[in-house]
Amino acid sequence: MSTLLDSSRLPEVIAATILSCLCLTVSAASGQTDPLLSWSDGPAKHAIVSFVREATDRSSANYVAPQDRIVAFDQDGTLWVEHPLYTQGVFALDRVHELAPTHPEWREQQPFAAVLASDRPAMARFSEADWANIVDVTHAGMSSDAFQEIVRDWLEKASDPRFHRPFTELVYQPMLEVMRFFRANGFKTYIVTGGGEEFVRVYAERAYGVPTEQVVGSSILTQYEYRDGRPVLMREPKVFFIDDHGGKPVGINLFVGKRPCAAFGNSTGDQQMLEWTQAGKGARLMMLVLHDDPEREYAYGPAGGLPDTKVGVFSDALMAEARRNGWTIISMKKDWKRIFGFEK
């Protein structure tokens, strides 16, 4: 780390961006604190530090100009816990319960009856069409503003059944440190999620320091309409864009118009984003979070026997692709000294 904060390199950094220089000056003044404190020394931490050093080194052939310093982070399972069910799924199920009194027909109608009966085996067998039905009634039919208010209220009350914490506290401390480290070096950190863009935007600034305009996600159709003479954006029960698999590079291109130089994921839904990142010029960093810590978090995918809860999983094929392409695996167990900010 010392090379990065070496004062002889400061002029270059100042030239790169005024803001990042101010941050680095502060870091240097406070005694060259390790920005990746929660990371154990090892290949994952080394890959991150080496990448940032190379990307910001003007004398390097792999130097990345400040305007091209784009980093993409998947969310569920990469930035925060996704087991036993990703948070937006928990929200949708809670919302079915909340709306049930005004929908007596749901008692007899699947998939709602299974949700209301908390029939876990039936819910585990839900098809994509079942989930689409649930999304339609819980995520559409209201304005964007109203939806975000509903999500905000829910986040304040909801808590994870295992950790007994608000979901927004279940973000991975090491990943927060990586995001801050990137930003301090002039990178723009984007969340590129298969989850709902308007859902994630409610808490992205607070939880990750990522403003709404740097959240790229899936979306349903939105229509401009007038209600009581005032314009509203109404959320319709129709998929507009799925930001997953090949949709991730497409979404990044659509929203950002630049190719990331670093990308972080944890499932097959992230594979194309990592490929797309790798195929660019200059310094590159592709990383996959492996959930191999059943004590402190969970073990699934190649590292455990927990059933998968998402369409995108860390499959053996993804592991083979990672090895073939030289992507770096982040072992939660070995690489992370601390998983959550609330741990001592």
Place this chain on the structure above:
Amino acid sequence: MSTLLDSSRLPEVIAATILSCLCLTVSAASGQTDPLLSWSDGPAKHAIVSFVREATDRSSANYVAPQDRIVAFDQDGTLWVEHPLYTQGVFALDRVHELAPTHPEWREQQPFAAVLASDRPAMARFSEADWANIVDVTHAGMSSDAFQEIVRDWLEKASDPRFHRPFTELVYQPMLEVMRFFRANGFKTYIVTGGGEEFVRVYAERAYGVPTEQVVGSSILTQYEYRDGRPVLMREPKVFFIDDHGGKPVGINLFVGKRPCAAFGNSTGDQQMLEWTQAGKGARLMMLVLHDDPEREYAYGPAGGLPDTKVGVFSDALMAEARRNGWTIISMKKDWKRIFGFEK
């Protein structure tokens, strides 16, 4: 202007954003140069200056926090010349000529035959379907990278038939000054265009100082594919999103996730964006550019008899809406001392 640069207000501005404070300090040191030099004193300039003062004044009830300082600019006819045909239309027609040798059938096939014969009356009658056909063959069937390369090459060679200048020099100097003025006060300037997003992104940074991630526009379907083992984003001949009329607020919500506090347009395609902007809280600014200067540029819409070349026009109904809502009209003739940067 002096109030804005008054040194007693600097501490507030510093608190607002570090970058904007640095810029203002420079301005103040260089003798309080008017940032809107090409604007005549009058209601339009006054509206802009008053808005920025109010939005950045922490003691104002209409103060706008730095993260919410979003300004949206339509492009064609608002930031640069759109007559006699908007630039992307000129590109499409030129491209038909360039591709014609490999499409002998076009000699007999409309709308291509009319383009190749330079049959202006026929082209003036082109339907939306005709234009869609032209867009399909000129804008799709290649990768995003290849398309942007084609646009880049074309922009280097093409020039406007009246001004004999590259199109990127036909940006309005007063609007460049407004964009810089906003940015110096901590605003993010977005282009929100009915035009093609990937077209505009080719020159947005160079022409307007707007990075690709701040260009919201119309798009065709893009697919993630592999060619020769390498990933590419292929442009398909299918509309994905039309960023015009109600699509402008939808597009802003999709890309930015925040409501603008100021919006600039010049046609009915911008009406909804201005309504949406106005319906928010805090300081607001809604402006429409009126083309009423046939000597230095063009006169059309309420100010002239030139035929309209776009679906969105400055109609009498739009003028009535502007009056009813208190939107400010920018008269090119009266409000702009200079139209283009190349004028002396």
